[in-house]
Structure formats: structure tokens, C-alpha cells
Amino acid sequence: MPDPTIKGLPPPPTTYDGSSLRIAIVHARWNTVIIDSLVQGCITKLQSQGVKRENIVVKSVPGSYELPFACQRLIAAGQIQSSNSAPSMLTSTTNLLSLIDTTDRPSTPVGLTSASTSTASTAPFSAVIAIGCLIKGSTMHFEYICDAVTHGLMRVQLDTGTPVVFGVLTALTDDQALERAGIGRGENGAGHNHGEDWALAAVELASQCSDWA
Numbered sequence: 001m002p003d004p005t006i007k008g009l010p011p012p013p014t015t016y017d018g019s020s021l022r023i024a025i026v027h028a029r030w031n032t033v034i035i036d037s038l039v040q041g042c043i044t045k046l047q048s049q050g051v052k053r054e055n056i057v058v059k060s061v062p063g064s065y066e067l068p069f070a071c072q073r074l075i076a077a078g079q080i081q082s083s084n085s086a087p088s089m090l091t092s093t094t095n096l097l098s099l100i101d102t103t104d105r106p107s108t109p110v111g112l113t114s115a116s117t118s119t120a121s122t123a124p125f126s127a128v129i130a131i132g133c134l135i136k137g138s139t140m141h142f143e144y145i146c147d148a149v150t151h152g153l154m155r156v157q158l159d160t161g162t163p164v165v166f167g168v169l170t171a172l173t174d175d176q177a178l179e180r181a182g183i184g185r186g187e188n189g190a191g192h193n194h195g196e197d198w199a200l201a202a203v204e205l206a207s208q209c210s211d212w213a
Ligand code: DLZ
Pocket: 028, 029, 030, 031, 062, 063, 064, 065, 066, 132, 133, 134, 135, 136, 137, 141, 145
């Protein structure tokens, strides 16, 4: 059993209040069992940090390779939307981006209410969380996609000035990915859902960014 004091995300030096934040989650659909658990863990943790469900926008793309482009477009759309006084075109139930599916997630995750109230923010996104799961196969595909997505997501956040959390598992085996989604089936037990850590990173970065502005 690894020593928890050595690895993993320690608590932040201060407590953050996410109630004024607007967070986007963009997730790939490849390896959907793992993705669903990560997204669910992420949403639950965001809400525990005060982020309102109606201010969590969830969009999906086919695979991880699409994540950088989708994040970039979503950030741009959020900024356009915020600068217009017209009613919101981009809410958690609609989408103005042709790449990204026009519905919210296919089903509302268990325990979450749908965003039917009109209290949703139209501010630019405070942070985007890109979630994907790449599992190595027998060719070099894995290496190329991992490299492209990693650099792409870094570029998006530096180019846009909006924090983009790297929520992409790059696993060598199915079991490695399952354990990092908190649904492990092996001798290491269920493991830990990294989606929760990504939520905490988003709230911390987004909160600090507003202090640094
Ligand atoms: C093609 C592909 C493969 C082989 N493996 C994965 C994977 O493990 N995880 C993932 O998110 N996406 C995978 N993809 C799909 C690519 O990310 C991408 O969607 C396609 O190459 C189309 O651009």
C-alpha cells in the first residue's frame, strides 16, 4: 500500500468558495465506463466546493484527441456569450458549437438535479476540465495521441488565459485506468477517483486567477 503522505494531492493551503465560479467539463466518450465515473466524481466534488450545478457545463467529444480544440472553442464561445447582452446561447442544456454534441450528457448523473432553473451564470468560464482516458494498445497510436493532447491542452490554457485542468488518464492497462477512476477491480481495491482531484484543481486555479487579475 503506497504511503499517502508521499503521493497524491494534499489539501490546499486555504479553503475556496466555488459559488461564483462557472466551470466547463469537456469529456471524451472513448472508454466510457471510466469516463462516466471520472465525470461523476468531478461534478460531485465541484458541488461540494460550492459550484452550483447550473454553472457546471458538461460537453462531450468523441475521443481525447478532440479535447484541445473543443476546450478552445468552448472558452471562446463563453467569452463571446459573456460580452453579448443577448440571452445565453450556451447553457448546460444547449450548445452553439457544431463539433460538440448538442445535448448535455445523455443522462443526468445519479444524484444530480438538471439545470432547469434560470440562475445559470453567463460569465466566461472560470476554468475548463478536460477529461479523457487513453489506454495503450498494440501500436504507437497511444503515444501520438497522448503527446498531442498534452501539448494541445497546455497551449489552450496559455493562449486563452483560462485554466485548463489536465484530466486525461494515460494508462498502460485497463486496470490502471479503472483504479484511477475509483472503480478498480483488482488487488489494489477500488482505487481513487482522480476526477475529484481535477475538480479541486479547477476551483483552486479559478479562485486564484481572480485574485491575480
Ligand atoms: C483512435 C483512438 C484510440 C485507438 N484510442 C483512444 C483511447 O484510448 N482514448 C480516447 O480518448 N480516444 C481514442 N481514440 C480516438 C481518438 O482520440 C480520436 O477521437 C480519433 O482519432 C478521431 O480524431
